[in-house]
Amino acid sequence: MNDTTAASPNDAALELDRAYVFHSWSAQAALKPLVIAGGKGSRVWDYDGRSYLDFSSQLVNVNIGHQHPAVTQAIIDQAGTLATVAPATANLMRGEAAKRIVDRAPASFNKVFFTNGGADAIENAIRLARLHTGRDKVLSTYRSYHGNTGAAIVATGDWRRIPNEFARGHVHFFGPYLYRSEFWATTPEQESVRALRHLERVIQSEGPTTIAAVLLESIPGTAGVLVPPPGYLAGVRALCDRYGILLILDEVMAGFGRTGRWFAFEGYDVTPDLIAFAKGVNSGYVPTGGVIISESIANDFETTVFPGGLTYSGHPLAMASIVAALDAMENEGIVANAARIGRDRLAPGLAALREKHPIIGEVRGEGVFWALELVADRDTRAPLSGVVMSRIKTELLARNLLPFLVDNRIHVVPPCVVTDDEVAEALAIYDEVLGLDLL
Structure with missing residues (x-):
């Protein structure tokens, strides 16, 4: 059994995970999963106190937010x-x-x-x-x-x-x-x-x-x-x-x-x-x-x-x-909040990102259920490569946004309790990252 008594809680969690946990849909050797210790509403954090805005809702399931x-x-x-x-x-x-x-x-x-x-x-x-x-x-x-x-x-x-x-x-x-x-x-x-x-x-x-x-x-x-x-x-x-x-x-x-x-x-x-x-x-x-x-x-x-x-x-x-x-x-009107956020904040905000960034081929969704389809070329609609998508994920995490990425898409899927200010924060992060020289 591994001795984790001298490690920080973050290090201990990761060490135990890599020693004993078998992860789904993954080749095990290269994994370094994000450590999550707690959460509240639309945010989660690790044992060192680093906080992330959760725009994944984990696996698109934490609709009511963390720790209601x-x-x-x-x-x-x-x-x-x-x-x-x-x-x-x-x-x-x-x-x-x-x-x-x-x-x-x-x-x-x-x-x-x-x-x-x-x-x-x-x-x-x-x-x-x-x-x-x-x-x-x-x-x-x-x-x-x-x-x-x-x-x-x-x-x-x-x-x-x-x-x-x-x-x-x-x-x-x-x-x-x-x-x-x-x-x-x-x-x-x-x-x-x-x-x-x-x-x-x-x-x-x-x-x-x-x-x-x-x-x-x-x-x-x-x-x-x-x-x-x-x-x-x-x-x-x-x-x-x-x-x-x-x-x-x-x-x-x-x-x-x-x-x-x-x-x-x-x-x-x-x-x-x-x-x-x-x-x-x-x-x-x-x-x-x-x-x-x-x-x-x-x-x-x-x-x-x-x-x-x-x-x-x-x-x-x-x-x-x-x-x-x-x-x-x-x-608490949480379903109505999801509808309002989609209509008044995400729909126009994501559309504006598409106008600004040629890397976004299409925006689609409703409520708090959206996808940005990313392309290497808008005319051919060639999907963005896995290498570039990996860079995008790294950059989003570096700015304390927890994303949900699948293939060549960013799925914008925050909890239904997400606030206007949190959406604005996320849109600013997407804007910054998609404006980088990624290709």
Whole structure:
């Protein structure tokens, strides 16, 4: 065992991490992770007191901000009353959490199945769709991320699925992305129509009677904050209805305030059959997630056993954090703040950065859910290289901004509680860094 007694807390944390912690999505040898000791609101700091403005929301999940007192107190209080309980029991806090979630969902939804996070929410949404339809295939987009469990990672479209393709019955298609259109489109409306035609041809070619569900992120997040063009999600709903296919919307990243709405899909004239959630429902204070189930699907299991379950489904500490988080978000106008910040501060501020810096090819997003797509050349739209993106990350961190970078993009994703002054501070840092000679 390593002796860390003589080291500073920062050094000790890093030494222990490198000695014993195996990190996700990483080659282990070269890692030097940032040390985080504490946080409050939109800021985190290390043991030496160096503070960072958190414009990553960690993994785009700390919607309510760090260490919200109502949420931390609710966890403490619940731990003092009942720290854990089996999912087969009834517990008041679990019922209260489920009711608050259902109250914010469309009227056709009446049940919540709780999971340990977003990936197993997707797993169980797929299971429910297959059981309800008696079909096997699930269609999802190439530009997507749905989690790192068996079916969820194969439903994912990006490179991470390729070493993990062990689940059956998954088919991928291209969703809309006008900036890099697969369909030679020149307008959002054209992109929507052509993407829908492409999806219908995939459905027809795969055989509609073999397809259980279309699985979509309402707004693909890790893939680039790809705001759907007009009519697209409603068009997918219409295709699903035409062919007897269920629509699963993945709101794990986009839900619970991130877009300035409780659910991202509320802005797109669509109602799904199943909703997967996690992250923002309690800002990750305790691991949790779930599936919100429409009445017609929930009714299948009134007299038939649902063949699924988790030891920690509806864990009381997680449930207490959900109740406190959703109540605080409602009472403190946190979702409305995210909408205002997006409309009045981030949208114009990021647009101004694009006008100033040719390295920014496109700005897109809403609420506190934005992406800057960085390019080496605006005319060719050639993506900025990984080497340059690494330099950008280093420069942002050097200015005490904690960023979220994916491929050639800066994702601008602060907590929903972010203030006007904090946005101004971040915009000034982005402005300074993107103005450097980086290429």
